[in-house]
Every structure is written in structure tokens, then in C-alpha cells.
Amino acid sequence: MNVRNMQAQDIVNVLAIEQSANQFPWDKKSFEDSLKTGHEAWVFYEQADDIIGFAIVQRVLDEAHLLNICVKPTAQGRGLGKAIVQHVIDYANSISAVIILLEVRRSNERAQQLYLNIGFNEMSVRKSYYPAKEGREDAILMAMDLDLISFFKE
Numbered sequence: 001m002n003v004r005n006m007q008a009q010d011i012v013n014v015l016a017i018e019q020s021a022n023q024f025p026w027d028k029k030s031f032e033d034s035l036k037t038g039h040e041a042w043v044f045y046e047q048a049d050d051i052i053g054f055a056i057v058q059r060v061l062d063e064a065h066l067l068n069i070c071v072k073p074t075a076q077g078r079g080l081g082k083a084i085v086q087h088v089i090d091y092a093n094s095i096s097a098v099i100i101l102l103e104v105r106r107s108n109e110r111a112q113q114l115y116l117n118i119g120f121n122e123m124s125v126r127k128s129y130y131p132a133k134e135g136r137e138d139a140i141l142m143a144m145d146l147d148l149i150s151f152f153k154e
């Protein structure tokens with residue numbers, strides 16, 4: 001799998017993946033604003049012009065916030081999600097971030113399992129954080145403490 005920085009012209013394809021994989025997808029403006037703000041954004045592809053996933057990270061001082069990650073539904077379950085999260089971890093290490101933070105819907109057990117398997121921990125719950133089909137849904141706040149990991153590696 002190859003990776004490159006997301007460009008404005010990728011948004012049309014990225015949005016199509018986002019909409020096909022999420023019940024409550026980001027809209028076009030959210031991606032545009034993210035790029036304008038200077039968030040780290042990557043697209044992953046096997047063949048040029050065939051984006052199969054993406055990730056967006058906001059750097060806040062020595063923290064990396066994983067804002068969005070998605071794999072095209074037809075490419076899911078092949079280890080690409082895990083590879084993308086690993087890319088995010090490598091990036092966070094490269095900027096000497098001490099922690100990676102993310103929020104995930106309580107019902108999104110697949111993503112939670114992926115994060116747990118790779119070394120994230122559940123930190124807390126943000127009650128009624130997301131809109132849901134009926135009412136609202138909690139977010140699980142998860143974190144990977146890179147400082148602690150590097151301490152044990154030394």
C-alpha cells in the first residue's frame with residue numbers, strides 16, 4: 001500500500017469513500033477546512049488514482065488527534081485499517097508526540113477492536129457526543145501513550 005499527502009483534488013474521491021463507509025459522514029466542507037487548517041492528511045492507494053483509505057490527524061502541541069480514518073468498504077478486513085493506524089503511530093513518533101487521542105462511537109466495535117489490538121486504551125466516555133439514528137450516541141475516548149511506550153522500550 002502506498003501513501004501520499006491528501007490534496008484538494010482528492011476530496012471528491014475521499015468524500016465518496018467517507019459517505020459509503022459511514023452513516024454520519026463528514027461533509028465536503030469538513031475535508032476542505034481540514035486541509036486549509038493544515039491538518040496532516042494522507043490518502044492510501046494500491047494503484048494510482050484508486051484511493052482505498054485515508055486518515056486525518058490534528059497536531060496539538062505534543063498530542064496527535066486522529067480526527068478521521070476510513071477504508072473503502074470493498075477493501076475492509078484485509079489489514080489496511082491496521083496499516084493506516086500504524087502509519088499514524090509512526091507519524092506521531094516522528095514528531096515526538098507523547099500521546100495519540102481519538103474518539104470512536106460506542107457502537108463501532110470493529111474500530112474499537114482495531115485500536116485495542118494495536119495498543120490503544122479506553123480513557124473515558126463522552127456522553128451523547130455523536131448524533132445517532134435515534135437520539136445521540138456516546139463516544140469512547142481512546143489513547144495511546146507514546147511516552148510510556150518509549151519509556152518501556154529503553
Ligand SMILES: CC(C)(COP(=O)(O)OP(=O)(O)OC[C@H]1O[C@@H](n2cnc3c(N)ncnc32)[C@H](O)[C@@H]1OP(=O)(O)O)[C@@H](O)C(=O)NCCC(=O)NCCS
Nearest residue numbers: 021069070071076077078079080081082104110111113114
Ligand atoms: C475501522 C476501519 C478503519 C477498519 O479498517 P479495516 O481495513 O477493515 O481493518 P483491518 O482489516 O486492518 O482489521 C483490523 C482489526 O479490525 C477488527 N476487524 C476487522 N474486521 C472485523 C469484523 N468484520 N468484525 C469485527 N472486527 C473486525 C479486527 O480486530 C482486526 O484485527 P485482526 O486482523 O488483528 O483481527 C474500517 O472498518 C472503516 O473504515 N470503517 C468505517 C469508518 C470508521 O468506522 N472509522 C473509525 C472511526 S473512529
